[in-house]
Amino acid sequence: MPEKIAVEMRGVTKRYPRVLACDGVDLSVRQGEIHAIIGENGAGKSTLMKILYGMVRPDEGSIKLNGKPLIGHSASDSIKLGLGMVHQHFMLIDPFTVAENVVLGIEPTKAGLFIDGRAARERVERLSTEYGLALDPDERIENLSVGLEQRAEIVKVLYRGADILILDEPTGVLTPQEVTELFVVLRALRESGRTIIFITHKLNEVIELADRVTVMRDGSVTGVVSAAETTPEELATMMVGRDVLLRVERQEATLGEPVLTVSKLSALGRKGTHVLENVDLEIRSGEILGIAGVQGNGQTELVDAITGLHATSSGSVTLSGTDITNLKPRAIRDLGVAHVPEDRLERGIVPDFSVAENLLLGHHHRAGYSHRGLINVAKMEEHARTLIAEHDIRPADPSISAAHLSGGNQQKLIVAREFDGAPTLLIASQPTRGVDIGAIEFVHTSILKKRDAGVAVLLVSAELSEIMTLSDRIAVMYGGRIVAEFEGGTVSEEELGRYMTGAGDSGDEPVRNRPLDDNSPGQAAAGGEA
Amino acid sequence: MSPPGALGTITRARKSDGAGKLVSLLSPLVAVLAAFLVGGLVVAAIGESPLRFYSVLFRGAFGSVDGIGLVLFNATPLIFAGLAVAFAFRSGLFNIGGEGQLYIGSFVCAWAALKMPGAPAVLLIPVLILASAAGGALWAAIPGYLKARFGVHEVINTIMMNFIAVALTGYLVVEIFKEPGQMTPQTAVIPVAGELPRLAGFFQSIAVPLPNANPLNASFLIALVAVWLAWFILYRTTLGYEIRAVGHNTSAAEYAGINVRRTLVMAMLLSGAFAGLVATNEIMGFRHRFLDNFSSGIGFMGIAVALLGRNSPLGVLFAALLFGVLNTGALEVDIFTDVPRELILVVQAVTIILVVVGNEIVRRRLAGGAQKRRPSKEGLEAS
Amino acid sequence: RQSTPSQGTDAFKVGMVFDVGGKGDKSFNDSAYRGLLRIADDFEIEHTEFEPGQDADRETGLRKLAQAGFDVIIGVGFLFSDSMRSVSADYPDVRFACVDFDVRQDEVLPDNLAGLVFREEEGSFLVGVVAGLKSETGRVGFIGGMDVPLIHRFEAGFIAGAKHANPAVSVTVGYAGSTPQAFADPAKGKELAMLQYGRGVDIIYHASGNTGIGVIEAARETGNFAIGVDSNQNYMAPGHVLTSMVKRVDNAVYAVILAAYENRFEGGLREFGLAEDGVSYAMDDYNAGLISDAIVEAVEAAKAGIIAQEIDVPRE
């Protein structure tokens, strides 16, 4: 096969106000290959691809497409040149049909004026049969599953005649079954001569699918390797810049009484489907339960159901013997549940509030801060100064607005607030998402300190290494159910991965690597109610 | 909860540091000056002297103690109406219904006064102030509730309720409460005990020669208290904290255990109460009865005032004073120059447009070092 | 604003504040304005006029004029009644006149305030006679502006006149609304008239200020007749305006200013009826062909009867 270069990026640099998103990046993709780009959160992968696609203008650097230089191109230029991009966040219009989404912008017309609906439908059908992307062109996007939405995105790109496809984290939101199907499609596309650039965090996928891999860290490229000649470990080292697993000092757990007992918990999602099904969990005081799973398998709903933010349809949640099922969020908080939410900006902080005000969020009604409906401003500021000092939040100014803190410091703020006030149960959802290494270490140490102080911790993370490092016990969620449960340190990353992808799913009962004892979730729940 | 509103979100004034703060304070000032310039150009274009135009305008407002009294009098209802908009804005709601709320507040005020003919002033005045606030609050609570409970956008509902309030009070005053034997669609005069005192006497006693006929009355003092109260509620009470939290980030508020629905309804209630207090000036202080259609858009002007005041209570006070100056001067201009008063409306409108545009420009300039937002919010919501 | 008064000169100065509907309504306000222009022409009189922007400006505007040394200040329309009472009390040296003053029972006006009121029912009676005789369908209509006693007088006189001429005639009545805005809504006036014409009415008398412009438009569009009010509106749709009930606000305004100018102004209520030439019906080239001599004779007979108090015209 002649080695023609499809995409050639040289010295691409992009500066954002506070970050150097891409720092002199070189990327070379051969025609007809599947080229993976990997890197941690914020490494600059999406930015690089947006630059290639013409949605973001680089500050420096040059781009060549099939040997021809691209200068100041726009997204529509890229489309004309045969570039297509499936974005990390899908760009589909919910109330439109698949066909309408596909043809938008290049509509087939009758009499040069009206949209030719039949032609649009036929073209979509032809494309979907050709590449095995089964899709109903007349179905509205809002009725599609995520996997089908992604197919629509791919058809959209193919409709525009793309021969270079960029897929930004296509598997992050897919079920394992859907991932397998996607890979079939991508291989078929490669067979047809197309070039594919594929961004992912999952190293196994890279090894399985890609021909070559470019690894990024902190905005620069740390290596380009052939997938056949590397291992996940090697890739991970290149990604993070040192040994993969973070080593944290941890002592043996001293277990106490059960704190959280979740029993036969089910909940419905927006479309009326089960997002949680018969979930059983138990966490004792002084114990960390880690929940592993691919995003979108019910972890968010589980946390929300426990904290009163998502209504449950059946089952119960018990906190130290008190039934808290479907209580109001404030009531649950007041019973000693702290919660580091998975989405910092969406939930964790009020960006326009000052740091001091943010540090009061959720505690603001409590005695000491609030008296007869009045906020004790002096107390609020004193509280803020203490927490800022304890957690080294920078800059150390309680009056600055939280929007102006860096992501890591925002996360520290949330951790400071939620860890304060002696919780009995601590729920930490993606506690280190998008934060720098230093902050990660700080958060991990804080979580362990809480555990050692006898707090029950529910840790939800997409980062397997995080789960493996911190958890005393690990549960795996898949399709809204707990499919497996392990003692910490008794299971390998591969094995976990197998369950996470549904591969180890044998039946309704979760797999456990230890005999069910007296403290099995079901019985504990019954005991709690008695 | 909190489904996306029918009309989307409101861009919020953002807090900015140091030099940014200065620039964002200066930008409305620059906008006002630019709007004056536009007005001057129009005046020149129709062949009149802009200098004379503005000198007449400012003479009307500042040329005499009487003029200054009129400025304060004209500013009073705008302070209330502006506070109503600004307060609701803090909870993320856009209350366009000040007009309707002040009609209902005023009607309830007049009605309560007529129902208590023998009551002494010490009783009647507080009762009427509360009645005014309650009337406005009640009217505002309806769209607030519909927003909180059904997610119906408050903008449409408050507009609808403006029309309904005008028709309803029109019906009540024309068909039921009209002063017998009179043509004017107005109620009878409220008892003297319910009247707020004019301030002329007080000012004369401290040697400020405010004429007896000047309509400035104690309602202005109530307005000043209301400014303080609005600030105090927002920044010093738990409720205010919750209102602002909901306004800035609804899902964070929900996560923090704040009852978002209740907070929205409370914010609207208080907002409507401020609008209803317009009655203290119009009914208790000045007209001493409810006159059909008396307002001619005070509620809508409140939107402009709030905007110009960047939705802060103190800002509302200053913006209302500016509009008071313009309205007072407008009459003078109308009578004593060949330029019609409508030009002042144009100046006010241009001011608002320049202020919002200026805000955005300043925000974008400042955003350079400060923005920490997601690159693509839309993408996030769609996926 | 024809001549902007120079403050501080000794010239005799008159200020006029208009009603809702404003200058250019071709009706009530314009009639008052004509009176002002006429006297300003006849004598050395400076004058200024304006339309209040907000309700509170009614009173403030009157005060501003009084402070600025105006000799006579005229408020056009009953909405000024309250403000006139209070401002005239504050400025006893300035003379005030209010058109259509909304007088209270047993009210005694101060020396410096003249209330100018008209016996509109008498003029309305005459145009009612015209309508009663002219109607071919036997159905005539009345459209009022704001639903208030003042306008009820027009309605009552018109109905009485029509029945006087033709006892079998039926009268359809409509009002544009119950707020002052009802005098300034020609779109609504037109639709109200279209409805009446559509139901067989062939002559409509309007007493609705600006709103009536729409009534006259509807007459033209449907080929029917309208009867104008306040000013002579015959010219507005030649061939379709049968006549106009002219309310001589101009004469009243002229007279009251003249009295002040000649230093013989007296406060109190001044009534203008047929006898005082305060109301009448308009005959000119535009409607000469529409009104037969027989009709003119009948109208003149009714007029004589009213002046002689042989015909009793109801007020409501």
Next chain:
Amino acid sequence: MFELVVLDSALRMATPLILASLGGLFSERSGVVNIALEGILLTGAFASILATYFTGDPWVGVAAGIFAGMLVSLIHAAVTVIFKADQIVSGVAINLLAAGATQFLTWITWGSSSNSPTVGGMARWSLPETWGPVARGINVVIGHYPPLVYVALAAVAAAHVVLWHTPFGLRLRATGEHPSAVDALGVSVRKMRFAGILLSGALAGLGGAFLALNTHQFVKNMSAGRGYIALAAMIFGKWNPVGAALACLLFGYAEAVQMGLQGQQVPSQFVQMIPYVLTMVALVGVIGRARPPAALGKPY
């Protein structure tokens, strides 16, 4: 209350509402709230009388109304699309501006800030009678209403076709739903929004022209809240041209009935409330939840 005259009246009164709500529709489908409809109606009304007054041709007036509407909407477009300022605030300011500017210009042109002189109206459509009885028959139909009534009805059909059957309509709706998706496909969001807002101005300006030319005169504030009612009708009609037009007809009918009911015991104020109360009830969900374009009100 189904007399022909009442229905006729309803249709005529619905006409400016229909045009304005179609205008609102194009703007909001592109994602831009248009509270400025009220001011655009008013400006269109003023411009149409001004042009008719000076040219004597009401059709020139119509063109002027459309043009003026577009001019005003251009301000809205600039403020909201280029400067990305708040759309509601811009609309409120434009309404204030339109009220002041039209009165000011009326005063400059005719010396009264309340009223213009009357101008010649628009002749009804008709074929020459000499063409025989068929022409006369056709005239009964096409001459029954003022010409712009037919134009408005045709505009409803045209809007439906444009929105649902043309590439432009698809892109416009897509812009209102998900602008970044449209952007990613290389379609300019800015252009689509400008187009939507300008169309909005043209249609509402036409509505204003009807309002004024039908009464042959400009009167201050003659839009009298119709812009807001049109907005309500658009929502009531769930952002669909046909639905919006039906809602306008309903509102027009309520008003006509109110006039027709005079003399009977229903207080007019209550009949006046009908459209507003109906809208509120409709929004709460009696006729199903109205779903606005997803990106409505969000600057892009």
